[in-house]
Amino acid sequence: MAPRIPGEVAGQRITATLPPAPAMRDPSECIVDINEVTIKFGTFTAVDRVTLWLRRGEVFGLLGPNGSGKTTLIRALCGLLPFAGGTAQVLGRGVTEYAEQIRTQIGYMSQKFSLYEDLTAQENMDFYSGIYGLSAREARDRQGELVDRTGLKPYLNRRAGQLSGGWKQRLALTCAILHRPRLVFLDEPTAGIDPVARRDLWDLLFQLAAEDVTLLVTTHYMDEAERCARVGYIYLGRMLTVGTPDELKVLPQITPPGTRRLEILTHHETASMLERLRHRPGVLQATIFGQSIHALVEESRSLTDLGLDAHEVRPAEPTLEDVFVTLSRAAVQENGVL
Amino acid sequence: MNGSSPIQRIVSIARKEVLHILRDRQTLFMTLFFPIVELMMLGYAIDTNVRDILTVVYDQDGTQQSRVLVERFQNTKSFDIVRMVYSDDQLTEAIIRGTARVAIKIPANYSRDLEAGRPTTIQVLVDGTVSSVAGEAVNVSNALALRTSIEQGGQAVPAVEVRPVVLFNPDTRSPNFFIPGLLVVLCQMMAITLSANAIVREKEKGTLEQLFMTPVRAQELILGKMLPYFVLTFIEFCGIALLMTTVFQVPIHGSFGTLLIIAVPFVLTMLAWGLWVSTKVSTRDAAMQMAMGTVMPCIFLSGYVFPLDSMPRFFYWVAQVIPTTWLIDAARGVILRGAGWRELWQHCVILWAMTFAALLAGILKFKKQLN
Numbered sequence: 001m002a003p004r005i006p007g008e009v010a011g012q013r014i015t016a017t018l019p020p021a022p023a024m025r026d027p028s029e030c031i032v033d034i035n036e037v038t039i040k041f042g043t044f045t046a047v048d049r050v051t052l053w054l055r056r057g058e059v060f061g062l063l064g065p066n067g068s069g070k071t072t073l074i075r076a077l078c079g080l081l082p083f084a085g086g087t088a089q090v091l092g093r094g095v096t097e098y099a100e101q102i103r104t105q106i107g108y109m110s111q112k113f114s115l116y117e118d119l120t121a122q123e124n125m126d127f128y129s130g131i132y133g134l135s136a137r138e139a140r141d142r143q144g145e146l147v148d149r150t151g152l153k154p155y156l157n158r159r160a161g162q163l164s165g166g167w168k169q170r171l172a173l174t175c176a177i178l179h180r181p182r183l184v185f186l187d188e189p190t191a192g193i194d195p196v197a198r199r200d201l202w203d204l205l206f207q208l209a210a211e212d213v214t215l216l217v218t219t220h221y222m223d224e225a226e227r228c229a230r231v232g233y234i235y236l237g238r239m240l241t242v243g244t245p246d247e248l249k250v251l252p253q254i255t256p257p258g259t260r261r262l263e264i265l266t267h268h269e270t271a272s273m274l275e276r277l278r279h280r281p282g283v284l285q286a287t288i289f290g291q292s293i294h295a296l297v298e299e300s301r302s303l304t305d306l307g308l309d310a311h312e313v314r315p316a317e318p319t320l321e322d323v324f325v326t327l328s329r330a331a332v333q334e335n336g337v338l
Numbered sequence: 339m340n341g342s343s344p345i346q347r348i349v350s351i352a353r354k355e356v357l358h359i360l361r362d363r364q365t366l367f368m369t370l371f372f373p374i375v376e377l378m379m380l381g382y383a384i385d386t387n388v389r390d391i392l393t394v395v396y397d398q399d400g401t402q403q404s405r406v407l408v409e410r411f412q413n414t415k416s417f418d419i420v421r422m423v424y425s426d427d428q429l430t431e432a433i434i435r436g437t438a439r440v441a442i443k444i445p446a447n448y449s450r451d452l453e454a455g456r457p458t459t460i461q462v463l464v465d466g467t468v469s470s471v472a473g474e475a476v477n478v479s480n481a482l483a484l485r486t487s488i489e490q491g492g493q494a495v496p497a498v499e500v501r502p503v504v505l506f507n508p509d510t511r512s513p514n515f516f517i518p519g520l521l522v523v524l525c526q527m528m529a530i531t532l533s534a535n536a537i538v539r540e541k542e543k544g545t546l547e548q549l550f551m552t553p554v555r556a557q558e559l560i561l562g563k564m565l566p567y568f569v570l571t572f573i574e575f576c577g578i579a580l581l582m583t584t585v586f587q588v589p590i591h592g593s594f595g596t597l598l599i600i601a602v603p604f605v606l607t608m609l610a611w612g613l614w615v616s617t618k619v620s621t622r623d624a625a626m627q628m629a630m631g632t633v634m635p636c637i638f639l640s641g642y643v644f645p646l647d648s649m650p651r652f653f654y655w656v657a658q659v660i661p662t663t664w665l666i667d668a669a670r671g672v673i674l675r676g677a678g679w680r681e682l683w684q685h686c687v688i689l690w691a692m693t694f695a696a697l698l699a700g701i702l703k704f705k706k707q708l709n
Contacts, residue, residue, distance in 0.1 A: 108551035
């Protein structure tokens with residue numbers, strides 16, 4: 001059976017939200033300002049007319065499936081890739097012309113642990129201090145400050161390769177912000193680390209944001225997306241939507257007119273229940289959350305129509321995951337086959 | 339019960355390995371292609387029959403008969419008379435400079451002695467640094483003299499006598515021939531693999547990605563990486579030279595400092611070469627394989643093992659564009675023949691030219707790859 005595609009029923013064209021009104025774009029507040037940026041690798045369009053701006057001190061979440069263009073966009077903002085179209089300003093300067101100056105003021109922490117595993121934590125910090133041109137004194141002061149903040153002290157003489165995932169990420173973050181960047185790109189900074197370490201890292205990120213550092217974080221974790229002031233969802237190189245998590249959840253195309261979202265509590269047989277529900281006419285989406293099912297159904301269908309009389313059912317808000325899944329499917333629908 | 343048999347499991351693994359091999363076309367290509375290249379080189383370039391030994395002639399006699407003799411030397415195919423010289427100085431200079439391996443001196447009274455039936459002596463100076471060439475040169479000139487003598491009519495005393503003088507390496511010891519070349523080849527391998535690994539390691543680990551996000555420029559990255567390896571290669575160079583003089587008893591007749599200075603552009607070229615290799619591959623294993631692949635032609639074609647003089651024309655010209663050829667020649671010059679700047683400045687100029695070409699190619703390729 002062919003999967004149901006909500007976009008088909010909803011009949012909604014998914015469009016990116018409009019860029020903010022010019023009045024909001026105070027140049028001193030606008031750390032990243034890109035307009036209609038297109039990046040091509042040969043004939044493949046990796047980033048397609050993306051418009052985005054980041055406010056000073058903002059934590060911005062960039063979401064999207066692997067290969068959707070997140071990393072490409074970051075690399076482009078660092079001036080590492082040529083633009084096939086559009087304009088991009090980072091820290092008030094054109095990326096193409098001022099790539100080198102911009103790179104002195106940005107930090108980058110990549111999805112993989114990308115420090116030198118055969119060097120100690122201290123040696124890694126020293127290396128990046130040197131790369132970013134810190135004087136011996138500046139390096140000592142700043143390293144001391146960050147080591148206190150991250151709690152890295154006991155691990156300074158340990159080889160980076162021997163640190164656990166969480167400590168590696170903290171070290172990587174430390175190395176990325178030694179030079180007091182005003183903008184930090186974090187490409188899946190928390191991939192593969194445990195929840196406690198993840199929370200610790202996010203605490204560090206918010207501390208940075210409080211110091212007016214702007215953060216662009218890519219992630220696959222919805223709880224992390226919820227923490228961001230604003231999120232953007234990029235899919236097949238296109239920025240499908242940008243907004244606060246709450247704004248995205250009430251987008252009309254997520255719960256189109258004539259539909260509603262339900263949470264169905266199922267105490268057992270959740271999986272078979274899901275299977276039955278998915279075959280019911282009028283059910284547009286259904287997915288499991290623990291011992292309950294979240295479903296998008298046509299408003300005209302009663303609980304009896306849906307065979308849910310015997311269950312405890314309550315109205316549900318869409319989650320961010322619902323938002324992204326819905327937007328992705330609609331985009332596939334619009335563009336044809338992936 | 340699991341129904342899979344050992345055979346099935348082995349086949350599964352084999353099939354998967356075939357996929358790995360097919361996915362990695364570059365390694366497959368190198369694995370298959372390089373042995374073929376090596377075979378071709380061994381088969382064609384390497385001809386143990388020494389031919390076309392570069393020869394200069396100082397014909398003091400300058401008569402019909404002496405010219406016949408010169409022609410005979412030429413006709414043996416063992417000698418290739420590249421130049422006539424007109425003084426003893428030019429004669430020795432040709433040998434020290436390395437433009438000739440053999441110098442034949444025909445005395446002024448050659449034809450007169452021959453007509454008068456007096457024995458006459460031809461001096462043959464042989465550069466002993468390439469032992470196989472030296473041996474061949476001595477043997478062939480002796481045979482030639484014998485033939486000429488017989489033609490003059492059987493006398494008790496041979497009419498024409500060759501007095502061969504083997505210079506520089508009188509006992510034609512093969513360590514003297516091989517070790518200066520080995521010194522160069524080992525340093526080449528070291529420089530290429532070190533520099534290729536240095537970049538590929540960062541690629542493999544993903545740290546290169548991180549570095550590009552920093553203000554570091556490509557050329558800074560390259561220079562910063564090359565510097566330690568440059569020093570390391572020179573330490574190695576000196577170490578091998580020390581072993582050469584002590585363990586293998588090969589004395590250095592010229593100035594070692596001169597050799598070191600000529601080696602500077604060579605080592606830089608090899609580091610740039612490694613850089614170029616590193617842009618071609620993404621794993622250290624592949625880098626190693628490719629580095630070895632490029633070192634092989636140098637070993638066979640640089641005159642390290644087989645004398646350049648007797649290579650077919652094509653390979654001879656290929657050898658001229660291999661940096662190794664020039665440094666090996668310079669190393670043998672300094673170590674065995676006591677050559678100095680007067681003889682070797684051209685080597686230095688040529689190596690610097692190669693350095694600039696290699697650095698340019700390496701850096702451009704590297705920078706291009708970033709985008």
